[in-house]
Amino acid sequence: MNRQSVCLALALVCAANLPAHAQTAKVPTLDEYRRYALTHEGDIARGAKLFSDEQKLACVKCHSTDGKASKAGPDLYAAGDAYGRRDLVNSVLTPSATIAPGYGTVIVETKAGEQVQGTLKQSNADGIQLMNAEGKLIKIAKADIQQQQGSATSLMPEGLQNGLTLAEFTDLIEYLTTLKQPANTLVSDHGMPPQIPELAKPIVATPFFAEPLTVAGTKARAGLTEMVQVPGSPDVFLVLHQTGLIWRMQKTATGEQKSVFSDLTGPVFYERGPNGLLGLAFHPKFRENRKYYLQHQIFEDGTVATVIEEKEATADFMRDSGKPPRRLIKINSVAEDHSGGSLEFGADGYLYFGMGDTGPHNDPNGHAQNLKLLLGKMLRIDVDHQADGNAYAIPSDNPFRGQADVRPEIWAYGFRNPWRFSFDAVTHELWLADVGQDRVEEVDIVHRGENYGWSVFEGFEPFSNQYRVEGRKFTRPVFAYRRKYGNSITGGYVYRGDKKSSFYGVYLCGDYTSKRIFGVKQEKGALKAVHQLGTIPQGLVSFGTDEANNLYAVGYEGMIYRLDFGGANYNEVKAE
Numbered sequence: 409m410n411r412q413s414v415c416l417a418l419a420l421v422c423a424a425n426l427p428a429h430a431q432t433a434k435v436p437t438l439d440e441y442r443r444y445a446l447t448h449e450g451d452i453a454r455g456a457k458l459f460s461d462e463q464k465l466a467c468v469k470c471h472s473t474d475g476k477a478s479k480a481g482p483d484l485y486a487a488g489d490a491y492g493r494r495d496l497v498n499s500v501l502t503p504s505a506t507i508a509p510g511y512g513t514v515i516v517e518t519k520a521g522e523q524v525q526g527t528l529k530q531s532n533a534d535g536i537q538l539m540n541a542e543g544k545l546i547k548i549a550k551a552d553i554q555q556q557q558g559s560a561t562s563l564m565p566e567g568l569q570n571g572l573t574l575a576e577f578t579d580l581i582e583y584l585t586t587l588k589q590p591a592n593t594l595v596s597d598h599g600m601p602p603q604i605p606e607l608a609k610p611i612v613a614t615p616f617f618a619e620p621l622t623v624a625g626t627k628a629r630a631g632l633t634e635m636v637q638v639p640g641s642p643d644v645f646l647v648l649h650q651t652g653l654i655w656r657m658q659k660t661a662t663g664e665q666k667s668v669f670s671d672l673t674g675p676v677f678y679e680r681g682p683n684g685l686l687g688l689a690f691h692p693k694f695r696e697n698r699k700y701y702l703q704h705q706i707f708e709d710g711t712v713a714t715v716i717e718e719k720e721a722t723a724d725f726m727r728d729s730g731k732p733p734r735r736l737i738k739i740n741s742v743a744e745d746h747s748g749g750s751l752e753f754g755a756d757g758y759l760y761f762g763m764g765d766t767g768p769h770n771d772p773n774g775h776a777q778n779l780k781l782l783l784g785k786m787l788r789i790d791v792d793h794q795a796d797g798n799a800y801a802i803p804s805d806n807p808f809r810g811q812a813d814v815r816p817e818i819w820a821y822g823f824r825n826p827w828r829f830s831f832d833a834v835t836h837e838l839w840l841a842d843v844g845q846d847r848v849e850e851v852d853i854v855h856r857g858e859n860y861g862w863s864v865f866e867g868f869e870p871f872s873n874q875y876r877v878e879g880r881k882f883t884r885p886v887f888a889y890r891r892k893y894g895n896s897i898t899g900g901y902v903y904r905g906d907k908k909s910s911f912y913g914v915y916l917c918g919d920y921t922s923k924r925i926f927g928v929k930q931e932k933g934a935l936k937a938v939h940q941l942g943t944i945p946q947g948l949v950s951f952g953t954d955e956a957n958n959l960y961a962v963g964y965e966g967m968i969y970r971l972d973f974g975g976a977n978y979n980e981v982k983a984e
């Protein structure tokens with residue numbers, strides 16, 4: 409056996425590390441592969457053959473392309489919709505540079521001293537299941553786990569391209585660009601239009617603060633999560649960073665002032681991915697009682713959990729008082745993903761907050777449809793009263809109050825990851841954006857006690873019958889979009905600024921990865937129109953608003969943008 413075939417027998421990983429002298433020809437550099445693939449057209453059929461060649465590349469060992477997501481890596485059936493050519497090139501050349509959410513490598517050390525690596529497929533009271541690089545599902549009982557941790561290195565090996573010529577690599581990329589979500593199965597509903605027209609003249613996103621807000625030296629990629637205006641102070645904003653920092657930003661006539669409102673980098677758990685400090689809401693009587701509420705992750709008793717905590721500002725509202733927080737609720741995570749993130753007081757004075765299914769993919773334990781759990785739900789509590797041994801009370805009109813075996817905090821259910829929601833300032837309707845899995849992203853108007861489908865539905869599409877409960881009804885989304893338009897939805901606000909504006913009453917939402925901003929109009933819960941309003945330069949992680957009903961977009965990498973509707977018209981779109 410020569411070196412190459414030994415490596416293949418050991419399965420891929422070492423092919424990546426093959427020293428240059430062991431190769432027959434000089435291996436091109438990453439830059440050479442990149443440049444060639446970005447400037448040449450490849451052959452799709454040859455690329456498809458390379459992709460499914462188990463000996464040469466082994467892509468098929470880890471990736472399905474039929475939408476079933478049955479292997480260790482993400483299903484690539486819509487890779488050409490979800491990613492541009494440059495992103496696809498980089499995904500193959502530098503797999504660990506950005507790791508697909510939920511597909512990070514988990515490393516487990518067993519009590520027997522064995523080390524197992526793979527992506528997480530199941531996690532529950534019995535133990536976990538990891539899919540390894542060979543496509544083998546490995547079950548590890550809870551009692552056998554010595555240590556379990558995430559890794560910053562992708563399970564996808566580096567250097568897969570090394571056996572390929574520049575032209576072959578380009579063929580492979582060409583093939584990936586052709587993987588598109590089939591339109592026929594998805595245009596089934598009016599709420600998911602095949603095309604989203606762009607405004608003839610996009611809205612303008614102008615930097616709101618002069619400098620990006622960043623934290624130097626964080627061990628993993630981390631960024632901004634939210635911006636909220638301090639009640640009663642129209643020019644003062646709090647900006648949240650995932651790692652636990654909260655800045656106070658004041659706009660003055662001459663510029664801006666930046667100070668630290670609170671530093672929670674100790675108590676907040678942040679490792680990587682969608683966790684850390686997620687959201688903030690002010691008590692409706694904040695000017696009198698100075699109370700505000702945070703949703704964030706902690707690491708306690710060996711488990712990652714999401715908490716809602718009550719905090720208090722100083723009398724001058726300049727910073728947090730430093731008093732210990734009052735913990736209202738703690739919800740343990742299963743796989744650390746999908747922990748919601750938004751909390752808001754309704755006009756009724758109750759605190760609403762979203763909680764995701766906490767992963768892993770496919771909600772394999774049926775959390776979102778299980779009414780005994782707080783996972784995959786919109787929750788509603790009364791923070792001003794305490795009852796039943798809880799640090800809060802249950803409002804008398806919560807839909808499941810008094811029912812046996814159902815958590816009374818539940819307001820609505822069937823969500824995967826309700827990352828951002830808001831109330832329409834005029835109609836008080838609750839608009840929620842639920843982050844989808846492999847196929848679509850959705851927008852819901854949430855009503856008391858209703859079921860929004862996950863994991864029986866994803867958007868308008870049936871997803872799985874595993875946890876379908878006989879007789880349960882489902883409420884359909886208002887709007888959904890497919891991979892062509894983005895991979896991770898961010899909910900925003902219904903615009904209630906200038907009454908004469910063509911955008912008055914339009915719901916703004918956007919996509920974290922494609923950075924697009926959409927404007928949605930509905931009637932009786934059905935989609936009336938959706939247009940692409942514009943884009944922002946950074947990952948669109950959140951929207952913000954203020955007392956004057958201006959809207960802002962929060963860029964994950966540190967910039968906040970004010971959205972200017974001035975020159976645009978909602979009703980004028982580009983000809984297709």
Ligand code: HEC
Binds near residue numbers: 471481482580
């Ligand atoms: C050992 C398993 C493995 C092999 C072999 C493998 N991949 Fe991957 N791949 C993964 C995993 C796991 C991820 C997700 C983590 C990440 O983003 O790096 C991934 C991510 C990707 C992504 C990004 C997808 C997304 O949704 O972000 C693309 C594109 C991709 N792989 C293409 C390929 C191609 C093409 C090949 C063959 C040359 C290949 N992979 C071989 C495991 C593998």
